[in-house]
Amino acid sequence: MRRILYFDNAATTPVDPRVVEAMVACLGPEHDFANPASAHALGTRARQLVERARAAVGARVNAPPARIAFMSGATEANNLALKGALRARGAERKHLVTTRIEHKSILESARTLERDGVAVTYLECDAQGNVTPEQVDAAITEATVLVSVMHVNNEVGVIENIPEIARVCRARGVLLHVDAAQSAGKIPLDVAGWGIDLCSLTAHKINGPKGIGALYVRSGIALAPLVDGGEPEIGLRGGTLATHQIVGMGRAFELADPDVEGTRLAQLREELWLGLEALGGVTRNGNPKRCAPHILSVSLRGVDGASLLFALPDIALSQGSACNSSVPEPSYVLTALGLSDAVAQSTLRFGLGRFTESADVAYALERVGAEFNRLRALARGAPAWCSS
Amino acid sequence: MDYSSEVAQRFRSSQRAGALAGETGSIVCGEAEDRSLNVWVRFCVRAHGGRLQKVQYEVFGCPHTIAAAAAAAEWLEGRDAGALNAWDAHVTARALEVPTEKLGKLLRIEDALRACGRELKKTEFGDGSTNGSIVDAKRSR
Numbered sequence: 120m121r122r123i124l125y126f127d128n129a130a131t132t133p134v135d136p137r138v139v140e141a142m143v144a145c146l147g148p149e150h151d152f153a154n155p156a157s158a159h160a161l162g163t164r165a166r167q168l169v170e171r172a173r174a175a176v177g178a179r180v181n182a183p184p185a186r187i188a189f190m191s192g193a194t195e196a197n198n199l200a201l202k203g204a205l206r207a208r209g210a211e212r213k214h215l216v217t218t219r220i221e222h223k224s225i226l227e228s229a230r231t232l233e234r235d236g237v238a239v240t241y242l243e244c245d246a247q248g249n250v251t252p253e254q255v256d257a258a259i260t261e262a263t264v265l266v267s268v269m270h271v272n273n274e275v276g277v278i279e280n281i282p283e284i285a286r287v288c289r290a291r292g293v294l295l296h297v298d299a300a301q302s303a304g305k306i307p308l309d310v311a312g313w314g315i316d317l318c319s320l321t322a323h324k325i326n327g328p329k330g331i332g333a334l335y336v337r338s339g340i341a342l343a344p345l346v347d348g349g350e351p352e353i354g355l356r357g358g359t360l361a362t363h364q365i366v367g368m369g370r371a372f373e374l375a376d377p378d379v380e381g382t383r384l385a386q387l388r389e390e391l392w393l394g395l396e397a398l399g400g401v402t403r404n405g406n407p408k409r410c411a412p413h414i415l416s417v418s419l420r421g422v423d424g425a426s427l428l429f430a431l432p433d434i435a436l437s438q439g440s441a442c443n444s445s446v447p448e449p450s451y452v453l454t455a456l457g458l459s460d461a462v463a464q465s466t467l468r469f470g471l472g473r474f475t476e477s478a479d480v481a482y483a484l485e486r487v488g489a490e491f492n493r494l495r496a497l498a499r500g501a502p503a504w505c506s507s
Numbered sequence: 508m509d510y511s512s513e514v515a516q517r518f519r520s521s522q523r524a525g526a527l528a529g530e531t532g533s534i535v536c537g538e539a540e541d542r543s544l545n546v547w548v549r550f551c552v553r554a555h556g557g558r559l560q561k562v563q564y565e566v567f568g569c570p571h572t573i574a575a576a577a578a579a580a581e582w583l584e585g586r587d588a589g590a591l592n593a594w595d596a597h598v599t600a601r602a603l604e605v606p607t608e609k610l611g612k613l614l615r616i617e618d619a620l621r622a623c624g625r626e627l628k629k630t631e632f633g634d635g636s637t638n639g640s641i642v643d644a645k646r647s648r
Binding site: 421422423425426429430460461464493496497498499500501502504505 | 508510515518519521524525526540542543545547549565566567568569570573
């Protein structure tokens with residue numbers, strides 16, 4: 120099979136072989152397969168592995184390990200954070216503040232809560248994808264229970280000012296939830312230092328396995344559980360712990376190095392951007408000064424993104440977010456940034472990762488440049504709306 | 508989105524792609540667009556004696572639209588000018604295995620070809636020669 124260059128690391132990442140090794144050690148009859156809740160020696164060994172993983176996750180984001188609950192992923196964590204926090208509060212305080220560019224697991228949870236009678240304020244971002252602490256402050260009312268703002272946007276990579284937003288929330292006495300699925304392990308995240316109350320984490324964006332994530336819940340915060348069952352994770356989620364998945368997540372968080380890897384990826388991202396910019400007719404989306412190192416969102420004006428993707432079968436890329444890729448409507452995140460439908464649909468997201476090298480960037484630039492030029496030549500006489 | 512091998516082949520073909528710039532003779536063009544569908548397409552034809560000697564297309568849109576425009580140009584070339592009115596988006600959609608929800612995009616190709624046909628009728632068959640100038644007809648939605 121022809122090698123396909125992988126530039127979709129914002130959607131998911133390949134599992135690091137060192138993570139695979141740690142996970143395999145928890146499978147099979149000769150391994151640490153036992154139920155971590157069991158009282159026997161094998162259960163104790165599995166429990167110790169789970170606690171070691173919990174410590175590794177906590178250490179990476181500066182959160183007390185005892186307040187980290189493992190679950191199926193960031194989507195479940197986001198659901199629990201929003202629904203759990205709102206449903207645990209009395210009827211007199213029912214207001215949620217979030218932004219229009221959150222992941223769908225936040226927006227759809229918010230819609231569900233609206234149907235339950237919760238008032239929701241959706242903050243608009245500026246043309247670069249940022250919401251300000253002042254906007255958050257202005258949106259908070261007496262009825263506000265929770266503010267939920269993502270750390271790094273999954274489509275354009277913009278980094279929100281979480282430390283300042285946390286300061287506002289603390290001053291106003293409301294909870295702050297942060298969806299850190301795209302940031303944990305990629306850029307510095309200081310859950311305790313910044314005063315974050317709830318934080319969603321996932322493994323598969325940082326070379327861990329899919330199907331495992333976590334929610335950090337600051338001590339003293341009550342959440343209404345979504346999944347009932349025996350011996351729930353920090354009182355929140357029932358079900359047998361998936362030792363191998365948790366161990367994989369722990370190892371992935373141990374291996375993640377925002378300082379070294381983040382710097383390397385940021386350099387590659389800039390190489391990529393400079394090459395694309397030189398093609399002409401390419402614009403960058405999101406705030407370039409506050410951008411995660413692994414995401415580059417660009418609009419290649421005058422061509423349809425689906426056509427460009429189809430012309431590049433040797434490169435794995437996303438048009439808009441992965442969740443939206445088969446849907447013809449333009450990305451709601453890109454239109455929230457003010458892009459026209461045509462420009463939003465001409466947008467590609469490059470996701471760089473641990474195994475991306477400079478030679479890959481050079482190859483991608485050559486191929487994308489060639490196909491972009493071919494397709495825009497096909498539409499040379501097209502009206503202005505096709506590219507503006 | 509999955510695409511048929513027919514779509515893949517025609518999408519990659521550069522034959523008949525681009526404007527008919529610099530060509531002499533009677534050239535007419537017809538175009539159509541639909542912003543809501545993210546589609547624009549233009550056909551230019553050179554006809555002589557009621558026959559389509561040369562057909563070229565320009566297109567902005569998805570792979571299905573590009574492939575269908577290429578298929579239309581290929582089918583038309585060498586045919587009688589009346590074929591501009593006979594090209595059927597439904598037939599091409601079936602041949603290329605275009606999903607039903609994308610038929611609207613292919614209908615814009617049909618619109619552009621019909622516009623081309625009307626212009627051709629006005630010139631070569633109606634009001635006389637265009638003396639090499641390009642005549643455009645446009646249909647927008």
